[in-house]
Structure formats: structure tokens, C-alpha cells
Amino acid sequence: MPATFLRTQMPDSDCIASQLDISGVVQGVGFRPFLFALAARHKISGEVSNTAFGVRARVEGSPASLTRFVEAITAHPPMLARVDGVQTTSVPVTGASGFKIIASRTGSSRATLISPDVCVCNDCLKEMENPEDRRFRYPFINCTNCGPRFTIIEDIPYDRPQTAMKQFAMCPDCQAEYDNPADRRFHAQPNACPVCGPQVFLTDSKGQTIAGPDTAIHQAGRLLARGKILAVKGLGGFHLAVDAGDDAAVLRLRRRKHRPHKPFALMARSGSAVSAFADVSKEELQLLTGFNRPIVLLRKKGSDAQMELSRKIAPLNPCLGVMLPYTPLHYLLLDAGPKVLVMTSGNRPGEPLSIDNQDALDAFSHIADYFLLHNRDIYFRADDSIVRVQAGQTRFIRRSRGYAPLPIPLSEDLPFVLGCGAGMKNTLCLTRKNQAFLSQHIGDLENRKTCDFYVQTLDHFKTILDITPEIVAHDLHPGYMSTRFAKDHFAEQIPRVAVQHHHAHAVSCMVENDLDEPVVAIVLDGTGYGTDGHIWGGEILVATRKSFVRKAHLRYLPMPGGDQAVLAPWRMAAALLYTAFGRNFLDLDLPFIHDMDPCHLDFVCQMMEKKVNTPQTSSCGRLCDAVSSLLGIRHKISYDSQAAMELEAVGTTKDFAPDPASYACELRSPDPAADGVEWIIDVIPGIREIVADICARVPVQQISQRFHQTLVHGFFQAAHRITAAHRVDKVVLSGGVFNNDLIFNAMMGSLKQGGLSVYTHSRVPPGDGGIALGQAAVAGALSKDLPDFIKNNVQPAQEAVSWD
Structure with missing residues (x-):
């Protein structure tokens, strides 16, 4: 790339020189043109280029001018830029007489940040709608303030030969814009027009x-x-x-x-x-x-x-x-x-x-x-x-285009850790010093193409971020593709940490909120492999980043058919009724019973009696599924969380007044005693009341509202006792169930009214899309106390937690 010069008048004396290494999102966002114009304003000479670390500028001028120049970099950067740091080093004065943009410099290490893809800007829209403009109605119009970034970048530094635009040679008009410091398209890498660009x-x-x-x-x-x-x-x-x-x-x-x-x-x-x-x-x-x-x-x-x-x-x-x-x-x-x-x-x-x-x-x-x-x-x-807005804040359901691959800031430096993520709604995470890079949404790792995409994403992130993992963290579930990948694709000497699913959820929320002390974590989701071999999903933990103790959970329910019960909530409804009434539930005069094939109900009863393919679950998601089917809302699902979402929808009907009442919910000690568990949250008494309400033809809207209140009341009561007993007043909320507005808002309100500090997600999803961040943070925290951290298959961190 030819150098682009800006002539400036330099003072004859009192001149100093500095090298500025600028890190952050400073490539592909018009940062070099910004420095070019800034140099003219402050009478600065020198040069600027992209590097593998970000942007490097060598500048000369009076001390006062250089001070103002550096201050302006952080005070008024380009719209899409993010300046994380400016490292200043004194260098010899060379007597430069102009400012120029020079060819990008490559290096053996990469640390620059890549901008996500962003929407077309208003200036480009005005040009596109102007019949007199040469880009009138051109569908690929862009400038330094807008357009594709992450999705077209093959490698860094971010220059046209490293992007999908390399096959489109700029026409003379576009090249002139690209070379003109006064133009909005100065060094805009995807610059194009109908003559020379994509069609x-x-x-x-x-x-x-x-x-x-x-x-x-x-x-x-x-x-x-x-x-x-x-x-x-x-x-x-x-x-x-x-x-x-x-x-x-x-x-x-x-x-x-x-x-x-x-x-x-x-x-x-x-x-x-x-x-x-x-x-x-x-x-x-x-x-x-x-x-x-x-x-x-x-x-x-x-x-x-x-x-x-x-x-x-x-x-x-x-x-x-x-x-x-x-x-x-x-x-x-x-x-x-x-x-x-x-x-x-x-x-x-x-x-x-x-x-x-x-x-x-x-x-x-x-x-x-x-x-x-x-x-x-x-x-x-x-x-x-x-995204959605809950309690006045942005909450992610899926974090991908427009946000990835920008990093989540960390409060301290971590080694190079790979968090492999979950089996569903997968993202992966790589850490570098005080930054955690969460990938775009990858999806459910259930077929070859998605698994190939997972591997391609990891390879791409390793390349553009120059990260070779030193520690690999994965879920405890042995059946997840991400777990198998962690075990099969890394050398024996690289430590691998198995992180329990709900501990990872809790820590992801802790990392977001810069918490590094013990917290009480309420984690509600659909499926997570527990340390006792059961399927967890309605848990209260006392947790640090290194370890956790499970203090309370929903009463276990049988899950007839295992994963089949996820797709067919009627199985969970049958399990709920079986737990509440025994086999006699078949004689209840309920619409649910009349809707079902008697042979199917009898079959799942036999499964539960004989304990054949009937794992135990404390999942809040499965409980919501069961009640949805029990109320006749959804017996089989065609997409994830459908039954629970429709149960919530029924409870939020606009033309039905909110009902703050709840059903019975018992807190009791585990029998037999469980490792660390102090309370079982038992909603079965409330289920019997729900059955009575169904028989009395109470509106399903009211039953849905009361059920949700019951869940909130049960977890609040357990959390209140645990925080008091263990002198912890910080509570984090995580897990995909907190996408439910009824549960999220009521839980937040109850905990805050109880005098507790409540911390939630706003940077990563509360569901499995954020779990890789928690995995990486757990592994990073454990590595600090293990200088010889080279053992494979480190067991999940579950031990007594000290907070004295």
C-alpha cells in the first residue's frame, strides 16, 4: 500500500518524539484516518500503521501538542472504535516533516481486537437514496463507519488482502476515495461501487x-x-x-x-x-x-x-x-x-x-x-x-452478530484458557490476559455440520487472537460433543478441567459482575449433569470461582424415557402426578388423563416403578414443562423450551389481572442426608392443590401465575435461609429459566426486598450460550493455586467454601 502523506509545519525547536501502541477495537473502524486528521489539527508529524497488536503511531511535535494529541485519542475516538490502552514510549526525534499512513506491519504475535459487523450508517443511506450519487441503490455501499467486519475477515491485520474483498479491485474513483484523507472512505477496506464491487x-x-x-x-x-x-x-x-x-x-x-x-x-x-x-x-x-x-x-x-x-x-x-x-x-x-x-x-x-x-x-x-x-x-x-429488556437492562438470549467477537473484560489476567461450552446453544470462549473472547452463536452440537463449524470457529479464533490454549475446560457431561472434543483434540500435557454445568453458570454471572468472593447462586435451567450422576437444573449453590457446595435443590422427579421426556412434556406431567398420587393418578378426573392414551400412561408408570430408563432430575425447566402439559397447554414440543414458554405466555395474558398468591411449597431436610445439601424445595404439595384447582375449573391463567409464584417463593425462602446461615448477602441469578419474565422479575423483587444484593447477566446470555465464559473462569481461578497444573481430567470443584 503506498504511503499517504499529510504535510505539517513543524517547530524548529522544542520537539519530542513518541511511539504510541494503541490497543482495542482500532482496525476496520477508521482509526488510522482519524489519527491522520488529528495530526493535522495538532501539528503532529510522523506515521501510523496497523499491526498485529492494534495500531502503532510514531509521532513528533511539541510536548504540549503531543499531550493534546494523546488525550484526544481516548477522549474522542471514531464511533465504532474502542480504545483499551495507549502505551507511550519515548523515541529519538528524526525531524519528520509530514504524517503518513504506511503499510501494515505483521508480527509473530497478535493482540488487536476485531470489530463486529455493524449496520449501514445514515450517511451511506442518504447516498444510496440519492439518484445523483454514483452509488444510488447500490446494495453494498459502506464506509469506515459501517458495513461488514468480522464475517469477511480471513486474518489480521485488517487490510483488504485479508478480507473477502480481495477479489474486487477498486476502480479509479473508489481508489481515489480510499487514498483521500478528507474522504469518509479513506482506508475503508470493503470500499466498493457498482463499477468494481460485489453484485x-x-x-x-x-x-x-x-x-x-x-x-x-x-x-x-x-x-x-x-x-x-x-x-x-x-x-x-x-x-x-x-x-x-x-x-x-x-x-x-x-x-x-x-x-x-x-x-x-x-x-x-x-x-x-x-x-x-x-x-x-x-x-x-x-x-x-x-x-x-x-x-x-x-x-x-x-x-x-x-x-x-x-x-x-x-x-x-x-x-x-x-x-x-x-x-x-x-x-x-x-x-x-x-x-x-x-x-x-x-x-x-x-x-x-x-x-x-x-x-x-x-x-x-x-x-x-x-x-x-x-x-x-x-x-x-x-x-x-x-436481546430483551428486563428490569431496565439489556439481557442477551443469543449473543452473536453485532457483538461477537468483542471480549468480556476480566478483573485480572488469566492464562490462555479454552472454555469448550455446553452441548446446546454452544459458544466457546478463549481468554487472553484480562479479556475473555466469547464466540458467536454456534448452536446445538448434534450433527456433523455444526460440529465442523465448532472446530472452524475455534481454529479461526486461535488464529486471529494468537491464542494457543494452555488449559482446556469442559462440561462434566460425558456425552457432550464439546466434552469429547476437549478429551480427544489436545495433547496429554495440557490440563483439562471438568466444570460442573451449574457452577459454570454461576461463575459466568460472577465474572460479568466482577465478583470474586463467595456468593449464593440460584441456577435454574433445563439440563445439567450433576456430581451425583443425576440431572440438575433447580439449584442453590454457595460458590466461589474455584469451587461450590450445593445447598438446596428442587425435589427430584423421575424422568421417564430420559431425553424423550424433554420432547414429550406429557411424560414429565405423568411423573409429577405419579410422585404426588402414586399410580392412583390414573383414576383422577383430569382433562390431562382424558387426553392421553391409557396404554402410554400405563407404560411410563411401569418405567417409573421398575426404574427403567428413568433418570432423576431436579430441573426447573422440566418442572415447568410438566405443569404446562398438566394444564393442557403443550404435551409435545417442536422447539426447545416451547412448553415452558407457553406456560409463561398463559400467565402473562394482558386481559387477566395478576394473581400474587402461590401454592404450597415445603422446605425440608434431605433424607437420606446429601453431601452439603441443606434444603429440598418440594412443590409436590402445591401440585396437589393445582390438581384441585383444575378440577374446580380455575382459569389456567390464574393457575400459571400461582405456579410461577410458588417457584419464586420456594427458592426465595431457601436462599434467605442459606444466606443467613452462611453470612453471604450477594446472590447471583443464572440459567436459561431466567429468560422467563414472570420468574426473573418476581425473584429479583423478592430477593431485593429481603435485603440481599442481586446480580444478573447483561453481557452474556444467562442460558447455555454464556456457559463457556464460566468454564474458562473456573479453570483460570484453579490454575493460580496449582503451579504444577499438569494433571489431566481434574475433577469438578466441589468442596467446602471458606469466606472468613
């Missing part, structure tokens, strides 16, 4: 081109308006799109994708368009319009306001997942067709997003009628992030 085209489901760049988007919009299903290649993968107001089109997409119930995400043209069908708070509007552009969960408006949307988008759910367009192509498509689109992931069921044109045609040509494609490669897929 969009439209094909049928067989891959035959039916429209080129000039008309492809316009024709795609017309096809959507006619009810067709369109596959759209975006920033980090493919979407499948249909008109959100067309019932028939939405149903056709559900049938073809074999997705009968799971809510579809929506993309609307603007915040005002969203407000027509959803309630949008100030905080939610900020999330919708911010440059991260996640999917935001919003409460539906009343039925009259929803008339323009298909009721099949999010059946039996009080919320809609909504995002605004984040690429120029999305804006153009919404202008050409329906103003609200279903935008759901483009992939085979259970597999990661398709990112390649031919793979997409092979994967879902039986689903999409047409394909809106382009010829810019996607190097790394990134699903849309999903």
Missing part, C-alpha cells in the same frame, strides 16, 4: 439466473408481495423471507421448513413501523436503532393492532422478535416489497446458517421459491443476536 442477482430454486444487478432486488420485492418465499444472502448468512402479513405464505414457510410453532423473527423498515404492532419502550427503541441491530423481543399490541400481521408468526407467544434492516440490501428489499418481512434463519433443520451460494441452493431449494444472491464471500457465519 446481487436473482435466481429460481434451481439456481438459474432470472435477474441481474439492475432489477434483482426490485423483482425480489414483487415476488415477496405475491406470497413467494425468498432466500436472501445477507451479512453473516442466509435468511428465508416472506411477507409478514400473508397468512398463506407464513404457513407455507412453516410447512416447508418443518417449523410448526417456533416464533419467526421479523424485519421492519423503521421504528415507527414496529410501533404499529408492538409496544416499544425508550430502551427497546435504542436497541432496535443502535448499530448492533439485534433482534429485540417486544410485547405484542392488542389484537386489533396485529391485524396487518399474520397470527401464525408467533402463536401462543405474547412477544414478537423484531429487528430493523442492517444492510443496504435489506433497506432496498423492504422498499421494493412488503414493509414487514418474516426473516428466519436459512439452514437445514439443526444445522448452522448457510453462507455459500451453492450450499444454500442445495440446503433449501425445496423451501425457497427464489434466491437473492450476491458474489461477496462470507468467511464466517454469524446468526442474528437476540
Whole structure:
């Protein structure tokens, strides 16, 4: 890359020189052009380049000018930049007479941070909408303030030859912008225009081109308006799109994708368009319009306001997942067709997003009628992030595009640790000094393609972050692919730490909130392998980052059929009734009993009596599933957590007054005594009351509300006794069940009213998408006390915790 010069007038005397090594998100965000302009303002000479560590500038000027120059770097960086540090080293004065941007320098070590992909900026949108502009209606318009980053980067330093744009040579006009310090596209690596850049085209489901760049988007919009299903290649993968107001089109997409119930995400043209069908708070509007552009969960408006949307988008759910367009192509498509689109992931069921044109045609040509494609490669897929606002804070359900791979800050340096993550909703985590890099969403590790994506993501992160793991942390569950990977792919001399699932949940929340002292952790989720061989999921721990003691848990229930009970909540409902009434529950006059095949019920009774394929579980998620089925809401699920989510939805019906009452819940000592466990939270007395209410035809809305209150009351009572007995007043909440608004808000309120300090998630998901962070932190904490930490298969940390 040729040097770019800025001539400055240097003083004849009183000149000093410094080398500035600037770390953080300083590549791909216009940082060198920013320093170029800053140098002119402060009469500074020197040079700047990208390095494997970030940005290095060698600057000369008067002491006062250099001081102001350095202060301005941290005070007013570019919009997308994040300056983590500026290391200043005195160097000899050379008498430089200008400021220049020079070729990037490579090195043996890499420490720079890569920006996530961000939405198109307003300046680019104005140009795209201007008929007089040479980029009028160009779907790949971008500048230093916007556009693709992480998904097109092959390696660092972040320069065009290291990106998916390397195949597109800039035309003279684009090159002139790229070389001009006064231009917004000065050193914008994805810079392009219709003459020299990527192009969009439209094909049928067989891959035959039916429209080129000039008309492809316009024709795609017309096809959507006619009810067709369109596959759209975006920033980090493919979407499948249909008109959100067309019932028939939405149903056709559900049938073809074999997705009968799971809510579809929506993309609307603007915040005002969203407000027509959803309630949008100030905080939610900020999330919708911010440059991260996640999917935001919003409460539906009343039925009259929803008339323009298909009721099949999010059946039996009080919320809609909504995002605004984040690429120029999305804006153009919404202008050409329906103003609200279903935008759901483009992939085979259970597999990661398709990112390649031919793979997409092979994967879902039986689903999409047409394909809106382009010829810019996607190097790394990134699903849309999903967030919601709870108790005034942003909470992640899925942290991916727009946020990854930015690191989570740590309060202290850790060795290079790999957290392998969970088996479901997987992400992985790599630590480097005081930073923890959580990957984009990878998914459920249940098929070859997702497992391949997992390995590719790890290799990519190791490369771009220059991290070779020194310690590997994994889940205690022996059946997880991530656990098997940890055991099979690392040399014998690398220590491996087995971290219990719920301990990892708790520590992930501790890390977020910079807690390093003992805490009481309430961890509620669906499945986690326990140290006693049972399936945990409704736990109260006393925990540090190194260890934990399990102090309370939900009463164990049989789980007839094991994993089959996850997919068929009626099995858990039968187990619940069997625990409450014995085999006599078959004689109860309940709608649930009448709905079920008597032979199936008798079969699961025999399984429980003979203890055949009937593991024990304390899972809060499975308990919610059971009550959902017991109330006739959902007997079989077609997506994860469906039964529990619909139980919550019934309890949050707008036209039904909240019921603060709860059912009976007993706290009792374990019998026989369990290792460290002080309290069993037994909701079976309440289940008997629920059965009585069902027989008395109490509305299911009221029963749902009371059940949720019962859970909160039981865990609050147990936590209150544990915090008092062990003199700990800090409580962390983690686990996927806390995505449930009824439980989250009521638990927060109860604990705070009880005088306890409550800590929650706001940087990583409370569910399994954040667990890799906890695994890495546990392993890092353990390594400090083990200088000869070389033993493999370190056992899970469960021991007495001291807090004197």
C-alpha cells in the first residue's frame, strides 16, 4: 500500500518524539484516518500503521501538542472504535516533516481486537437514496463507519488482502476515495461501487439466473408481495423471507421448513413501523436503532393492532422478535416489497446458517421459491443476536452478530484458557490476559455440520487472537460433543478441567459482575449433569470461582424415557402426578388423563416403578414443562423450551389481572442426608392443590401465575435461609429459566426486598450460550493455586467454601 502523506509545519525547536501502541477495537473502524486528521489539527508529524497488536503511531511535535494529541485519542475516538490502552514510549526525534499512513506491519504475535459487523450508517443511506450519487441503490455501499467486519475477515491485520474483498479491485474513483484523507472512505477496506464491487442477482430454486444487478432486488420485492418465499444472502448468512402479513405464505414457510410453532423473527423498515404492532419502550427503541441491530423481543399490541400481521408468526407467544434492516440490501428489499418481512434463519433443520451460494441452493431449494444472491464471500457465519429488556437492562438470549467477537473484560489476567461450552446453544470462549473472547452463536452440537463449524470457529479464533490454549475446560457431561472434543483434540500435557454445568453458570454471572468472593447462586435451567450422576437444573449453590457446595435443590422427579421426556412434556406431567398420587393418578378426573392414551400412561408408570430408563432430575425447566402439559397447554414440543414458554405466555395474558398468591411449597431436610445439601424445595404439595384447582375449573391463567409464584417463593425462602446461615448477602441469578419474565422479575423483587444484593447477566446470555465464559473462569481461578497444573481430567470443584 503506498504511503499517504499529510504535510505539517513543524517547530524548529522544542520537539519530542513518541511511539504510541494503541490497543482495542482500532482496525476496520477508521482509526488510522482519524489519527491522520488529528495530526493535522495538532501539528503532529510522523506515521501510523496497523499491526498485529492494534495500531502503532510514531509521532513528533511539541510536548504540549503531543499531550493534546494523546488525550484526544481516548477522549474522542471514531464511533465504532474502542480504545483499551495507549502505551507511550519515548523515541529519538528524526525531524519528520509530514504524517503518513504506511503499510501494515505483521508480527509473530497478535493482540488487536476485531470489530463486529455493524449496520449501514445514515450517511451511506442518504447516498444510496440519492439518484445523483454514483452509488444510488447500490446494495453494498459502506464506509469506515459501517458495513461488514468480522464475517469477511480471513486474518489480521485488517487490510483488504485479508478480507473477502480481495477479489474486487477498486476502480479509479473508489481508489481515489480510499487514498483521500478528507474522504469518509479513506482506508475503508470493503470500499466498493457498482463499477468494481460485489453484485446481487436473482435466481429460481434451481439456481438459474432470472435477474441481474439492475432489477434483482426490485423483482425480489414483487415476488415477496405475491406470497413467494425468498432466500436472501445477507451479512453473516442466509435468511428465508416472506411477507409478514400473508397468512398463506407464513404457513407455507412453516410447512416447508418443518417449523410448526417456533416464533419467526421479523424485519421492519423503521421504528415507527414496529410501533404499529408492538409496544416499544425508550430502551427497546435504542436497541432496535443502535448499530448492533439485534433482534429485540417486544410485547405484542392488542389484537386489533396485529391485524396487518399474520397470527401464525408467533402463536401462543405474547412477544414478537423484531429487528430493523442492517444492510443496504435489506433497506432496498423492504422498499421494493412488503414493509414487514418474516426473516428466519436459512439452514437445514439443526444445522448452522448457510453462507455459500451453492450450499444454500442445495440446503433449501425445496423451501425457497427464489434466491437473492450476491458474489461477496462470507468467511464466517454469524446468526442474528437476540436481546430483551428486563428490569431496565439489556439481557442477551443469543449473543452473536453485532457483538461477537468483542471480549468480556476480566478483573485480572488469566492464562490462555479454552472454555469448550455446553452441548446446546454452544459458544466457546478463549481468554487472553484480562479479556475473555466469547464466540458467536454456534448452536446445538448434534450433527456433523455444526460440529465442523465448532472446530472452524475455534481454529479461526486461535488464529486471529494468537491464542494457543494452555488449559482446556469442559462440561462434566460425558456425552457432550464439546466434552469429547476437549478429551480427544489436545495433547496429554495440557490440563483439562471438568466444570460442573451449574457452577459454570454461576461463575459466568460472577465474572460479568466482577465478583470474586463467595456468593449464593440460584441456577435454574433445563439440563445439567450433576456430581451425583443425576440431572440438575433447580439449584442453590454457595460458590466461589474455584469451587461450590450445593445447598438446596428442587425435589427430584423421575424422568421417564430420559431425553424423550424433554420432547414429550406429557411424560414429565405423568411423573409429577405419579410422585404426588402414586399410580392412583390414573383414576383422577383430569382433562390431562382424558387426553392421553391409557396404554402410554400405563407404560411410563411401569418405567417409573421398575426404574427403567428413568433418570432423576431436579430441573426447573422440566418442572415447568410438566405443569404446562398438566394444564393442557403443550404435551409435545417442536422447539426447545416451547412448553415452558407457553406456560409463561398463559400467565402473562394482558386481559387477566395478576394473581400474587402461590401454592404450597415445603422446605425440608434431605433424607437420606446429601453431601452439603441443606434444603429440598418440594412443590409436590402445591401440585396437589393445582390438581384441585383444575378440577374446580380455575382459569389456567390464574393457575400459571400461582405456579410461577410458588417457584419464586420456594427458592426465595431457601436462599434467605442459606444466606443467613452462611453470612453471604450477594446472590447471583443464572440459567436459561431466567429468560422467563414472570420468574426473573418476581425473584429479583423478592430477593431485593429481603435485603440481599442481586446480580444478573447483561453481557452474556444467562442460558447455555454464556456457559463457556464460566468454564474458562473456573479453570483460570484453579490454575493460580496449582503451579504444577499438569494433571489431566481434574475433577469438578466441589468442596467446602471458606469466606472468613
